[in-house]
Amino acid sequence: MDLSGLKSPKGQKHKQRRVGRGMGSGRGKTSGRGQKGQKSVSGFGQKRGFEGGQMPLHRRLPKRGFTNIFKKEYAVINVGRLGALEGDEFTPEILVKLGIVKKLGDGLKVLGSGDLARPIQVVAHLFSKSAQEKIQAAGGSFKVVESAKVSE
DSSP states (O other), X not given: OOGGGOOOOTTTSOOOOOOSSOGGGSSOTTTTSOSSSGGGXXXXXXXXXXXXXXXXXXHHSOOOOOOOTTOOOBEXXXXXXXXXXXXXXXXXXXXXXXXSOSOOBTOXXXXXXXXXXXXXXXXXXXXXXXXXXXHHHTTOEEEEOOOSSOOO
């Protein structure tokens, strides 16, 4: 088999519609655009969301709230999940390499859900109070890293 023998699947290719090729073609004169009106002329373009003069949906619905452009998006992990992983030292880079954290965004935040049975060392950008207490109670340590935008 070679490339010259390849064919597109049946129904994928359609015959091009040739308009404006005389009255006998069935699509002559007005070329399938009907009689008169704005839509029958060349260069016609309709605005997105146009509803025939009716007030468009995006203008009928009320506008509420705003988007905070300074919002920080942190990757989140729980203490219980860290305790279940192999190893005793965890940094944002290690967690990304292991595939536990997909995107760091503005940093890593450790939360206190779950139980911790062994001492671990954790480096992250934010810790909840309960996470700090559980890490210290298990005999581990935590370190807060200051960060600008984390590179991925």
